[in-house]
Amino acid sequence: MKSYKVVIWKLSINRSAKKPTYLVRWSVGGEPFHESHKTQALADRFRAKLLRAADKGEPFDTITGLPDSLRSGKTALSFLDLAVKYVDARWADASAKQRDSVTDALATVVPALVKPGRGRPAPEVLRRALRSYVLPIPRRERERPEEIAAAVRWIEKASLPVGELQEIARAHELIEALSRRLDGKPAATQTYRRRRAVVFNVLEYAVELDHLPSNPLSRVRRKRGKRPLQEVDRRVVVNPRQARELLTALTYVGGYDRAGGRRLRAFFACLYYAAMRPGEALGLRRSDCTLPATGWGRIELAETRPTAGKAWTDSGEAHDRRGLKQRAEGEVRIVPIPPPLVRLLRDHVKEFGTADDGRLFFSERGNVIAASSYARAWKQARELALVPDQVSSVLAFRPYDLRHAGVSQWLNSGVPAPEVAARAGHSVDVLLKIYAKCIDGQEAAMNDRIMRGLGEEGEAPA
Template sequence: MEKETPPPEISAALEWIERKSLPLAELVDTEVLESALKGIAINLDGSKAAANSTKRRDGVFWTCMDWATKKKKVFEANPLNEVDWKPPETVVEVAPRQVPNPDQARALLAAVLVVAPQVGRHLYAFFACMYFAGLRPSEVVDLAEEDCDLPRSGWGLLRLAGSSPAAGKNWTDDGRYHEQRGLKSRAEGTQRPVPACPELVTILRAHIEEFGAGDGGLLFRSQRGNRLAPVSYESVWRRARAHALTPAQLATPLAERPYDLRHACLSLWLRSGVSEIEVAARAGHSVAMLQSTYAHCIDGDRDLMNKRIEAGLGSPGQGLTEHTEQAGAWSPDRRGSVPRLFRERRITVTYSGGQRSTPRGGTGGFVPGGDGFGQVDRPDLDEDVRRLHSAG
């Protein structure tokens, strides 16, 4: 490959980096490595970096050190293996405030037709695939007519075969805006079947009848016939959100991104009682990822779960009736079951901490003419023990 001469500004930046960087050989020093790892967890302004940013930088650092070890033979083994340091755990949990309910989702879809009469008619089905089938935007972009089984009535089926994320022309091998990939977390060439509810089947059938399919059978494309870019549908979504939501709702993260339609779909499935394994299979998630991302749906229905536990326990009287008939249940009125000794005598504690035995129904520890608490007498414990034995 022929080397290109970088522009002057790039050359100056590379020279500065070379002057300021340590030689790779110095990274065998554990203290130097630990200093570098601490540095990737801090932003340029000195603030603490987000967990996702730190984890991403750590991955790049590991890749560079592996390259220096295996390709350049600078180290016998990756020095990072000798450092006891891990990036912070990252858990991306969907906030309930992001997720629109079914009425809000349908209102947002309807608003797409209002705010963009021309493009909106084409994007209506695009957004519907995210809400009714839980597809990622990149999966909807890659959806072709041959991938869809759309009967005239009942449930249909979408057979997802790939995705087409918008990486940008500078980041793809062929210079195209989109990069053709397989399904996320799936082996190359495998498909993911996703059932399509009757409402989505009707929407897709109407879409195909009006717009047909483009190159490669793709259902969704730009006005120029290219694959849909995020900038084209995100701008319409912002206008639809402003049209459908109240000012108070607009100030919240409710349905802030088109991707929140997918979150709403998976949340609805979980709340409807669909098993986590089935939801994960339809969404292209692992069960563990589903549990951490949608914890508000799995663990958040506290009232519903409490009612189910109550139903399982049954009424308090059901389990006690049979036993109380045989052994009898204690109640405040069953004084006959209390030994006579304890019915006739009681212990009261005076201010000084002493104990005094008083007749039942008496004045407790107060004796007229005393110091306010009466005389403190200790009962004859031996006598009480004998009375207990005789009562037993």
């Protein structure tokens, strides 16, 4: 039962023990309560928390005598405990990249919400302790080096009770932590927004569990930085001739394995001709492909293998195994593929076969190809296919830029936006927003229309 009838008295000293202790005394609904502290400072701090809770109008429990924010007394849920609880609740249903993002955000803010005290470990040690030992479920049982173990003991003692986040000053401290990198420099706007979204959800979870009456971040107003540019920079988009030259250059690239860049040529071709994401191409199986001897073929995409890191996947592999991005589980995306890609895929299967599970693109040992491996091959292909000025530019700088080039080529060829969106796996709104600056070839036609409207030699029609 809860009551708002609260009386809090001044501190008193208990001199009956060998060493005097300080008593905080209060009553809830007429029932008396007290708590003993070894020092006056600790007693003052606890009494101040009771006063703040009463001033904010929090209900007090008539059994424990405590407000909601302190209802577990000395064992009140700490922010570290809340972070661990949240990870436990979300881990099973989260993708590997989401797990990475959540632990990154929490490892940023947990060290910021601590009690003052000595012996604070170095920031990089605290972050490693949280990211590699405390938060990820599969890594909690790992043997901890003494430096890490000491950092964990410190943060467990120092982490603030969740209830203290009701103080607006604490909420501002949290925001400040989110907006800074480990070295103290401002974090990128996109990084701040991603981390803030995670922490906001964590605090919503605390509200759901009745550890907070409301989300403190809802009361904080921070001047937002400029939203990160989402449109594709048209300077990264290669034309069809350049794309073909880059794909040819891969056959001269070595160093990836004994087959050199030939093993990756069809992989990069999928990014261009089918506008596939790299993770989608890595998950492509022979059974997903219809590859006729002549004419157009078809790919039915059902799985993606994004790079995530061994710490975050259930399998312990570097690549996660998920359904398509922003699609319901089991949903398939059908992409018609032009004859050049059909030929490249047929040649690839003829030369390299498939992995044991049917995947088209795999290392010599049958593993998923690492992002570092195909990025290295792409860098070498650019140096062979492009002139020096282009090599030093942003033109096709990343393998992902081939997907941008493929989508742009479809749009510039006059394919309706809804069809392009369906093939690329976008909504129409997102497609037009991202690729607005890459729709080319329309200017001359529009100019001609304007001139016809103005009449001969630019004069207005009669």
